[in-house]
Amino acid sequence: MIRRYLLVLYIFIFVISLPACTSKSFENTDTLKSSIKKQLQEVKGDFAIAFKNLSDTTQVLYINEREKFHAASTMKTPVMIELFKQAEIGRFSLGDSILVKNEFRSIVDSSRYKMDISEDSEGELYDLIGSKRTIRQLITDMITMSSNLATNILIEKVGAHNVTQTMRSYGADSIKVLRGVEDIKAYERGLSNRTTAIDEAIIYEQLGRGKAVNKEASNEMIEILKKQHFNKMIPAQLPNEVEVAHKTGWITGVNHDVGLITLSNGEKYVLVLLSKNAPNREEVLTTFANISANIYEFVTN
Numbered sequence: 001m002i003r004r005y006l007l008v009l010y011i012f013i014f015v016i017s018l019p020a021c022t023s024k025s026f027e028n029t030d031t032l033k034s035s036i037k038k039q040l041q042e043v044k045g046d047f048a049i050a051f052k053n054l055s056d057t058t059q060v061l062y063i064n065e066r067e068k069f070h071a072a073s074t075m076k077t078p079v080m081i082e083l084f085k086q087a088e089i090g091r092f093s094l095g096d097s098i099l100v101k102n103e104f105r106s107i108v109d110s111s112r113y114k115m116d117i118s119e120d121s122e123g124e125l126y127d128l129i130g131s132k133r134t135i136r137q138l139i140t141d142m143i144t145m146s147s148n149l150a151t152n153i154l155i156e157k158v159g160a161h162n163v164t165q166t167m168r169s170y171g172a173d174s175i176k177v178l179r180g181v182e183d184i185k186a187y188e189r190g191l192s193n194r195t196t197a198i199d200e201a202i203i204y205e206q207l208g209r210g211k212a213v214n215k216e217a218s219n220e221m222i223e224i225l226k227k228q229h230f231n232k233m234i235p236a237q238l239p240n241e242v243e244v245a246h247k248t249g250w251i252t253g254v255n256h257d258v259g260l261i262t263l264s265n266g267e268k269y270v271l272v273l274l275s276k277n278a279p280n281r282e283e284v285l286t287t288f289a290n291i292s293a294n295i296y297e298f299v300t301n
Contacts, residue, residue, distance in 0.1 A: 026298045029061045036291050037063065043287050045253070045278025050197035051295055054208050055267040059299065062198065068174065069274045071193040072249030073146045074200060074256050075163075075177050079154055080139050080224070081203070082163040084217040087135075092157075094139070097132040100125060104152050107160075107178060108185040115149050115182055121230075122147035143247060144227045152180035170206050172199035200258045200272040207245070208260045208268045222260060233257035234271055236289035238296055253277050255284045261296070269299055 026032040040047045040063075048067050053059035087094045102114050117126045122145035125133075133141075135157070141150040155163070155177075163177040174196045179186050186192070206212040207222055225245035234257045235244040246259025257273045273288045 026294070026301075029059060029298075032294065032298050033061050033063065035294060036061075039287055039291060043278065043283050044280065045284065046276050047278075048197035048272070048274040049291070050201040050272035051269065052201055052205060053267070053269040053299055054205060055269070059269075061295075065198040065201075066174065066196050067274075068194050068196055069256070069276050070251065070254050071175070071177070071195040072251050072254050072256055073148075073151075074195055074247055074249040074258050075175075075193045076142050076146065076151055076249075077221075077225070077247045077258070078163050078167050078175065078177055078203060079151065079158065080143060080221055081207075081212050082158045082166050083135060083139060083154060084213045084221060085166055086158055086162075088213050088217060092135065094136040095134055097134055098138065098153065098157065100128045100131055100133050100138075100149075100153065102126070102129050102149060104156065104180055104183070106183050106185045107191060108183070108189060111185065113183065113185075115152065119182065120148045121145060122149070125149050140224055140227070143224050144229055146230065146248065148181040152182075155180045167199065167203065170202055170212075172202045175199040175203075195274070197272040197274050200274070201270050204258060204260045204270040204272070208270060225260070232285045233273060233288040234259045234261070234292045236285075237293035242296070250281070253279060255281055255288070257288060257292075263300065267299070269295070271295060 036049060048064040050065050051061040103112055105112055117123050122141060125141055125147050126149060138150040138154055141147040142154060160177045160179055167175050176194050178191050178193055207218050210218040212218045212221060222245040225247060226243060228246055230248045234246050241264045243262040244259050246257055249256040253276060255275045259271055260268060261271060262268050271292060275284050278284045
């Protein structure tokens with residue numbers, strides 16, 4: 001009897017200790033949205049969310065999807081797409097070598113400026129200044145390690161205006177890529193790259209459906225995005241078998257993660273997590289990881 005009692009007590013304690021917010025509580029996107037809003041209300045800052053199930057387009061969720069945010073490093077995905085596009089039309093090959101340099105011109109007055117290695121998330125490329133690296137290698141540096149130096153070299157190669165125009169052709173009507181990184185004069189005049197959650201969702205849907213340039217290019221770009229080194233938001237609480245092709249971005253008070261998630265059964269969905277005016281980075285990372293887990297549970301159940 002004592003053993004039976006202890007077993008029943010153990011099961012009872014185990015059950016009540018389970019997280020209250022499980023996938024079963026999300027009957028539809030309305031209940032999911034309500035739960036996400038409550039989580040965001042507990043964190044200081046402004047947020048935007050976009051979720052779209054590419055395998056079941058009735059499953060869509062938007063929160064502040066047209067609110068404008070500093071793009072931070074999420075703009076590096078559009079830059080990558082433009083590079084693949086220009087390579088496709090024959091302007092260059094992704095295997096071509098390009099000089100690694102650290103001198104760029106401000107969009108304000110064409111004055112010269114240099115990147116600061118202490119402000120970059122990747123430092124090894126600075127050791128290669130003066131030598132050459134292929135465009136494909138620089139793309140990998142820009143996406144997987146979020147190299148600002150690689151980004152500026154590549155934006156100069158394709159032209160920021162061309163990046164924006166390609167995004168417009170995809171239906172992303174608010175995103176704007178104006179300049180490279182650390183153009184302080186431009187920043188002081190309010191000339192910064194911007195984005196919205198709805199535009200990011202459109203861009204990643206293009207990738208997920210094989211329509212970013214073409215299917216072959218989309219697949220190659222997805223493979224690069226899967227090698228992302230910064231994984232504390234969208235992938236943090238997802239099972240290992242789930243594939244996440246994503247790009248993060250952060251500056252002071254800003255933390256973003258945008259991705260294409262592919263399940264083991266081949267189903268795909270897009271998730272966009274944007275924040276601004278959020279002083280506690282760790283709180284944002286944890287909350288975004290929780291929201292990503294909630295959406296995964298909703299999709300898989």
